[in-house]
Amino acid sequence: MHSEYLFFMQFFMSGLSMGSIYALVALGFVLIYKSTSILNLAQGEFLMVGAYICLSMTLDFHLNFFVSFLITMVFSVILGLAVERLVLRPLIGEPIISVIMVTLGLTYILRGLVIMLWGNDIRQFNIFPEQPIDLWGVKLTYLYIYSMGISLILLTFFAIFFKYARTGIFMRAVADHQTASQSMGISVKRVFAISWCIAAVVSSIGGILVGNIGGVGVDLSYIGLKVLPAVIFGGLDSILGAIIGGLVVGVLEFLSAGYLDPYIPAINEVFPFIVLVLVLMIRPYGLFGTEEIERV
């Protein structure tokens, strides 16, 4: 009984820490969707670019990890701004497929550039100590605990930011009604730009955290797609939903690895997508998303 409990807790805690990273990336998705109604499928590439820049600053230029972290943040802000200004702004008002496809085109460009600059190999950070610590019998590496901590701090920060900060309130206003907020003197364009910046920054933080856990490679960008189930589960336009969805999907992924793996090997790779299909069939607007009601 006790060992079964430990087994469960082991996967649960690992899932929770992975889930907190998913929640960060999902936050980026939701922010962009909420303010601009764009589903940014290049989020995973943002994450990968962030991880690569930080890695290259630390390992190739031998900078302090925190310095390279800050440089990465600056880069992500520039990346977010550039993408919003050059690619997405000309497409305002175009059909959904154009917008989806343009973000997919971006994934090609960003992935190509990353391969061009850094090659195809998986590289390790090796910054945090490897040996696990014992939490009431559950073994976790420092990395997992750090990433959980950092994600939770950031998520709290953004929760407060949207509630009390002036810019945060602007962003919620634009998400609620663009024309109305424009007539109140809020610059919608600036809000769009800020959303893209924040999304790029949170996803590259997520990228650095994941990169520390599993190494930095081109495959990191798949996290962007893995987060889709989390976003849908929580509701595409709900920040709270993104956080809860991220945690739930992370936990489900690890629990499925723990319990279902003996029956269907490596089921955890697709388990989030099976959840996605189920959620879409049962409750497409997610836990906290706004339900669109249509009557004929």
Added chain:
Amino acid sequence: MPAGLFHENYHTDERIFQTWFAKVWLIAFLLGGVLFPVFGSKYAISIMIEVGIAIIACHGLNILTGFTGQISLGHAAFMGVGAYACSILIGQAGLPFIVALPMAGAVAALVGMIFGIPSLRLRGLYLAMATIAAQFIIEFTIRRWDSLTGGVEGMLVDPGSIGPFHFDNHYHLYYLTFILAIAATMATKNIVRSRSGRAFVAIRDRYLAAEVIGVNVFRYRLMSFAVSSFFAGIAGALLAQYLQVITHESFTIHQSIDYLAMCIIGGLGHLLGGIYGVGFWFILERILEVVTTTLNSTYPDHMTWFVSIREIVFGFVIVSFLIFEPDGLAARWRTIRAYWKLWPFSY
């Protein structure tokens, strides 16, 4: 040349090829296609087989995304279903190719319909995500169902044959692909002209209005999924014959994105869009291949820089088409033709 088309009865209005000019070009094109293997090199023929397969797949995607407006990011997965179904039916069930090919299409159509069921409630973005999920689930199934698909190591495809034609011979496969590509184009054209085609377009343009005028939206969406996946299945079966060894890597989400990109470049919702898009894509690919090899031989020290030129260029092409010519080459071709039609007396 006449200054315009003047229809005097419904019969001329409903013709597929409305001018003698179009007919002449069509005959020239068909002749060119039939005679191509006579003077084309082996390499050129294998490229043309790929082109034909891509055209069939793109017509399928164009029916679903271009005419019905349902975004699909899982097209390559449905091709995968067709490819594996055909190869398994030939290799393990011992069916003749001529039976296995349409059955592969049918199996793909069935799977497509299953993943089309969410379209009962979903549209746009959400449906796109359901198709992404379909892509991953199918890919996973292919990769892990070792006993049936050979898992990650892939599967050897038994070459199919119809009568005296054996499709491990690329000349024979070329003619098969050519005939099927023409059949697919004709089928698409006629589906779009029919009652169901008009229902598809109505759903795309405004599905609520379509429902009001009596189109059964769910039924036609499912039908669109089925037709599209059937085309994908046939294309996949041909691809399996062409590649001779298939793995899940031929049917990843990247291929799905590529097919969607071809359709967009060519022009979604235009019959010839698929053909233009595929043509553009393959020509650009060959040019990039030449550029990359030249760069590699000129700067052998910087090989790694040029590995991803293809991806970057295609990314830029997709993005710039969407920004500058969202209706694709088909629309561009029409404006060019309209400009030259009455030139220099355009008023």
